[in-house]
Amino acid sequence: MEKEHDQAISIYLKLSQMTRGGHLPFLYVGLEYERSNNHSLAEKYFHRALKMVPEDPATLHEIGTVALYRRNYDRAVNFFIRALNQLDKHSLSPSWEPLVNNLAHAYRKLGKFDEAVEYHLLALKLNPKDASTFLSLALTSAYKDDYEAALRYCHHALAVDKDSSLANSMIQKLIQEYVLSTMLPYEPTMPEHKPKFIQNAARRKLEDEIQPKTPTLSEELSPASYKGDETPKLSDSDMQIEDLSMDSVGE
Numbered sequence: 001m002e003k004e005h006d007q008a009i010s011i012y013l014k015l016s017q018m019t020r021g022g023h024l025p026f027l028y029v030g031l032e033y034e035r036s037n038n039h040s041l042a043e044k045y046f047h048r049a050l051k052m053v054p055e056d057p058a059t060l061h062e063i064g065t066v067a068l069y070r071r072n073y074d075r076a077v078n079f080f081i082r083a084l085n086q087l088d089k090h091s092l093s094p095s096w097e098p099l100v101n102n103l104a105h106a107y108r109k110l111g112k113f114d115e116a117v118e119y120h121l122l123a124l125k126l127n128p129k130d131a132s133t134f135l136s137l138a139l140t141s142a143y144k145d146d147y148e149a150a151l152r153y154c155h156h157a158l159a160v161d162k163d164s165s166l167a168n169s170m171i172q173k174l175i176q177e178y179v180l181s182t183m184l185p186y187e188p189t190m191p192e193h194k195p196k197f198i199q200n201a202a203r204r205k206l207e208d209e210i211q212p213k214t215p216t217l218s219e220e221l222s223p224a225s226y227k228g229d230e231t232p233k234l235s236d237s238d239m240q241i242e243d244l245s246m247d248s249v250g251e
Contacts (some may be wrong), residue, residue, distance in 0.1 A: 026052070027059055039066045057083040061099045068106055076106040097126040101133060108140050116140045131161040138170055139207075147178040 030045035043066045050059045064079030080103035087096065104119035120137045127133065134157035141150035151174050157167040 024049070027056075027062065030062060034062065034066065039069055042066055055082065055086055057086040057096075057099070060086070061102070064099075064106070065102055068102060068109075071109070073106045073109040077103065077110070080106060092122075092126060094126045097123050097130070100126060101130075101136065104136065104140075108136070108143070111143075113140050113144050117144075129160050131157040131164055131167070134160065135164070135166060135170065138167075138174075142170075142174060142177070145181070147174050147181065150174050151178075 026045045026049040030042045030049065033039075033042035033045065043063060046059055046063045046066065050056060050063065053059065060079045060083035064076045064083065067073070067076035067079060080099060083099055084103070092100070100119050100123040104116045104123065107113075107119065108116040117137060117140050120133055120140065123133050124130070124137075134153045138150040138153035138157065141147075141153060151171060154167045154171045154174065157164055161167070
């Protein structure tokens, strides 16, 4: 795997010499480094690509994804919004679903739950069969103490992926939190409980499993996805969510 990774980078760098002024080889080198968790080198090549084609939405998305991995959520939102501003939001290609979902993840990390829900719902319109998006909506709804909505989204996730262990564990936790939220009055021997899912330590594991998406290089986006005339070359949204350990919201 490492040999293939090095070979891919070597090919892309040779391509950059053959197609001087083209940004795509640098974008693809950055993606290769991003896959190997070398975010510093990835960002270096993304910025080289962006310098050649300023405001390219594919490159802006990848820089935002690096910021998301580094837990720099304000920076991530900035780059994701810049990427979306280059696209027609009313006719987004399904290939841009990772961008929309990653923007929602960044908003959730910042505690902006209404914005997170808005963009996760937009992502669902682009890809209605993504269980991870339903689970992200469930988690965000739980942070808003809307346990009924959270449970509903969990069941939607199970309808898509009946073997989802994360959905099942989240349902159990949500039921427990919902029961605690309705226990009035408090028992004298029981510590006072304010039903705030966001304050629960168990959310750390859930946050670890609901992670940003990084596209593959397997498919070009349609030119209709852009406002301008340049034809982008990016990937679709079929890559599995990569492993990432992230801090929980507000910490």
